[in-house]
Amino acid sequence: MAIAIAHGKGSRQGRSSALPMAIAIVVVCVLLAAEPGSASSRHGVRSPRRSFGRMYRVGDNGMWMLGSKVSYNKWAASKIFRQNDKLLFTFNPTFHNLMLVSAADYMRCSPRKPMVIYTKGKIDFTLAKKGTYFFICGIPGHCQAGMKMAIKVL
Ligand SMILES: [Cu+2]
Numbered sequence: 001m002a003i004a005i006a007h008g009k010g011s012r013q014g015r016s017s018a019l020p021m022a023i024a025i026v027v028v029c030v031l032l033a034a035e036p037g038s039a040s041s042r043h044g045v046r047s048p049r050r051s052f053g054r055m056y057r058v059g060d061n062g063m064w065m066l067g068s069k070v071s072y073n074k075w076a077a078s079k080i081f082r083q084n085d086k087l088l089f090t091f092n093p094t095f096h097n098l099m100l101v102s103a104a105d106y107m108r109c110s111p112r113k114p115m116v117i118y119t120k121g122k123i124d125f126t127l128a129k130k131g132t133y134f135f136i137c138g139i140p141g142h143c144q145a146g147m148k149m150a151i152k153v154l
Helices: 002-013 015-046 072-077 103-107
Strands: 055-057 086-090 098-101 116-118 122-126 131-136 148-153
Touching (some): 072 148
Antiparallel strands (some): 098 116
16 A cells, blocks of 8 residues: 555655655554554543443453352442443353343342343443443352342443
8 A cells, every 4th residue: 555655646746755755654554553452442541532432341351150259349349331331241151141130130139021131152232321230140049149240330
């Protein structure tokens, strides 16, 4: 790409400017290519105006499981979630699921009337609205054993 553009400019502006132009374009391309890895993660954290949400792996490692090292609600309390942020849940669908439930069902760990049930092992959940989302695992006993999490979205 850089060569083609440099060539076009060169024919009009003469050979002397073609090489610096090509170098400038290459530098710009390299900077743009480097952007997603380095800059977006840093700017994403600090920028007050965020048009894109941030991705959070639940419990930091993303595992929705029994015996998580950190309580999901303690983990959630350590974050500030905003509209359009995302939660990434990873779990073994043979043993677990993910349910979005009402506050009442969350309180009593009831999997009887989930608003949504997710059974694929990798869920990328967008916190589309302000308010509180209530998640549980619907497998008997798992919610009581800690697979529950309330996420407040500001
Ligand atoms: Cu479970």
